[in-house]
């Protein structure tokens with residue numbers, strides 16, 4: 001089977017979000033869609049099944065910190081059934097408490113990454129990548145990992161041209 005396809009997998013949250021008010025398209029979703037369209041990749045959104053996350057940022061912050069502390073693995077909606085066809089997977093995450101949303105661990109731990117290259121990207125409000133690439137690597141044990149991309153969530157949300165340009169420059173730098 002040919003294994004030269006690219007996939008963008010991401011988690012992103014709509015509703016009330018830090019620094020940007022109530023949003024209908026998540027910050028990481030914006031970046032994910034730009035990457036996928038720039039390189040012609042498939043795209044998959046990791047969504048929590050029967051999502052009970054609070055729409056309010058403050059309550060969500062408490063809920064997700066609790067999830068992180070207990071190492072929760074929330075059920076997710078659907079899956080990438082043709083995962084074998086991809087050689088490179090971009091994984092996009094909001095920075096939640098210097099980590100990924102636990103649902104991304106659910107997705108990562110479900111798949112075999114031994115023949116994949118992972119390329120992380122993160123939106124945040126000041127913490128940058130934190131140790132997220134290292135956590136992805138530890139969870140997935142991929143064949144390889146290429147340098148990650150980070151951008152402020154409010155930049156992705158409010159300055160889309162600037163965001164797209166930064167993504168294109170980064171993609172070129174890593175060989176796309």
Ligand SMILES: Cc1cc2nc3c(=O)[nH]c(=O)nc-3n(C[C@H](O)[C@H](O)[C@H](O)COP(=O)(O)O)c2cc1C
Nearest residue numbers: 012013027028094095097098123124125126127153
């Ligand atoms: C639960 C929660 C925890 C967060 N923790 C951090 C953090 O530790 N550091 C940081 O820079 N931003 C933090 N943020 C801000 C998000 O990383 C930022 O708003 C991101 O762009 C959200 O992406 P999304 O719209 O795709 O979900 C947090 C946001 C939420 C909702």
